Amino acid sequence: MPNSSKNRLPVTGRTLVLLPAALLALALGAGSVSHAQSPDKGGEASPPSAGTGAAATQPAARPVSLLRPLSEQWPEQIEASGNIMPWQETRIGTEIGGLRLLSVLVNAGDVVKKGQVLARLNPASVEIELETANAQLSEAEAALAQAEATLARGQRLAPSGGVSQQELTLYQTQKHTAEARVNAGRAQVKTQQLKLDAATLLAPDDGLISSRSAVEGSIVPAGSELFRLIRHGRLEWRAEVKGETLLRLSAGQEAIVKSPLGPEIKGRVRQVSPTIDVATRNGLVYVDLPLDANLKAGLRASGLLTIGKSKALVLPATALQCRDAGCRVFSVNADNRLEAIEVTTGRRRNERVEITTGLSEQARVVAKDVGQLKAGDLVEVRSGAGA
Numbered sequence: 001m002p003n004s005s006k007n008r009l010p011v012t013g014r015t016l017v018l019l020p021a022a023l024l025a026l027a028l029g030a031g032s033v034s035h036a037q038s039p040d041k042g043g044e045a046s047p048p049s050a051g052t053g054a055a056a057t058q059p060a061a062r063p064v065s066l067l068r069p070l071s072e073q074w075p076e077q078i079e080a081s082g083n084i085m086p087w088q089e090t091r092i093g094t095e096i097g098g099l100r101l102l103s104v105l106v107n108a109g110d111v112v113k114k115g116q117v118l119a120r121l122n123p124a125s126v127e128i129e130l131e132t133a134n135a136q137l138s139e140a141e142a143a144l145a146q147a148e149a150t151l152a153r154g155q156r157l158a159p160s161g162g163v164s165q166q167e168l169t170l171y172q173t174q175k176h177t178a179e180a181r182v183n184a185g186r187a188q189v190k191t192q193q194l195k196l197d198a199a200t201l202l203a204p205d206d207g208l209i210s211s212r213s214a215v216e217g218s219i220v221p222a223g224s225e226l227f228r229l230i231r232h233g234r235l236e237w238r239a240e241v242k243g244e245t246l247l248r249l250s251a252g253q254e255a256i257v258k259s260p261l262g263p264e265i266k267g268r269v270r271q272v273s274p275t276i277d278v279a280t281r282n283g284l285v286y287v288d289l290p291l292d293a294n295l296k297a298g299l300r301a302s303g304l305l306t307i308g309k310s311k312a313l314v315l316p317a318t319a320l321q322c323r324d325a326g327c328r329v330f331s332v333n334a335d336n337r338l339e340a341i342e343v344t345t346g347r348r349r350n351e352r353v354e355i356t357t358g359l360s361e362q363a364r365v366v367a368k369d370v371g372q373l374k375a376g377d378l379v380e381v382r383s384g385a386g387a
Contacts, residue, residue, distance in 0.1 A: 061336065061380040062373075066364040067319065069355060074312040074347055075254070077304040080239040080285070084257075084299040087234035087288070089210060094121060095198045097222030104214045111233065112203040118227055119214050123199040130192035137185030144178035151175045201226065208233040210297060235295055237267060237287040239305060243276040246283040248307045255287045257303040262294040269305070312347060312354040313361060318368035320345070320353060329365040330373050332381055340375040341365070 099121040106118050151171040157163040163171075207229045214226035237257050241249065255267045273284040285305060289295065320327045320343070327345055330338045343358035359365070366373065 059378065061378045063382050064330075064332070064369075064379045065367045065382050066332065067315075067367045068364055069359060069361060070314045071361055072312050072314050073309045074314075074349065074354065075306045076308045076310045077256075077306050077347070078241070078245055079302065080241050080305055081300065081302040082237055082239040082284070084235055084289075084295050084297055084301055085238050086210065086230040086297050087236045088231040090204055090207070090229045090231060091225045092118065092201060092204065092227040092229055093223055093225045094201065094220050095222065096121070096126070096195050097220065097224075099123070099125070099199060099220055101214060101216055101218050101220050101226075104212070104216050106209050106212070106227070108209050108212045110209045112207060112209060112229070114203055114205050116203045117200060118203055118209075119201040121199040121201075121220060123196055126192060126195045126199055130189065130196055133185065133188040133192045137182065137189050140178065140181035140185040144175070144182050147171070147175040147178040203229065205229065205231050206233075207231045230297065233291055235289045235293065235297060236270065237289060237301060237303060239285040239287060239303065240280070240282045241285050241305065243281050243283055245307070246272060246276065246285070249285055249305060254306040255285075255303055257287070257289065257293075257295075257301050259293070259295055259301060260299060261296070265289060265293045265295065267303075313356075313359065314352050315355055315359075315365070316367070317348075317351045317353050319365055319370060321370045321373065329359065329363075330370055330375075331363060331365050332379055336379055336381070338366070338373055338375055338377045338379055 102120045102122050104119045106112060106116075112118070151168075151174070154163040154168045154171045158165070158168050209227055210230045211228040212226070214220075220226070237255070239255070249269060249272050251269050251271060253269045255269060257265045257267055259265050267287040267289045269285055270288045271286040273286075276283045287303075287305075295301070315329065319329055321329070322345075326342060328340045328342050330340055333339050341358055341363070344356045346354035346356040348354070366379075
């Protein structure tokens, strides 16, 4: 038997020291593997490997409804701007001068009726002149009565020779002179009565007081302006239009004024200027405005003038996605994917838009909720207008 002691490695002191360390390392490694493969108490299992992500589901198709554009006759309009002005503005003043203004009864902005008292002048001096004229008229009438009586007496005596023909002619002349003085006296009375009436200023028509320059206590010169009155409170829009366009406009056509103070106002062309300004090459179009229009004379306003009708391909505004680069609509292809169609827009009316280029009448496009859509989106077509 071979000696077994020859095949054994010698056990040195260093070997005995390293053996426990190796055993400890093996124990720690086994614990680490066990910890990595087991979830913590109350925790979740480790995430799946990368290979399992390929089974992720696709996003759900977005439901949409489709419609076709409509072909309609829309008003053809041109843009214009101009001033809001009084239809007719009357300047109210006094016909007599040198009288003191006693009272002013209205202010700018007041609505007045025809015949309403606006102001009163001091009538004292005019009343005195009227009394003088009446006295002179009475004197002239008395002289006329005397001349008529003298003439009548002469005509009775003339046949018997009691009055000569020369005297009779004189009596007739005196009568005619007295009649003329009476007529002059009556005219003077009427003149003074008119002056007295003019001392009370009355509104010449229904309307709106647009300005007041009358000041109580001031001496008013003859013919001076005291008030301005917009007759019936009517305003008009005086739109400035290019000369070549003016030829397409006529009385009775519709207009829309964009008021800076509120909603749009509908009006109607009353008159088209027969001339064109040689400097601006523009002409004026006078548009009547309703009495209840929330407008002020002197405002600058823009608007639209209707010059006819033309065909329009129309979509609701909800079908358009508009960005800085322009507007687009979306159609659905055979794979139920969206395709973007670039379009050009024109007129707009009541939340509807005219499509001028990019779309045909047979096209079917997404009807609404297009704000977040993009080309390539998967959709599901549901029933809707024109679907």
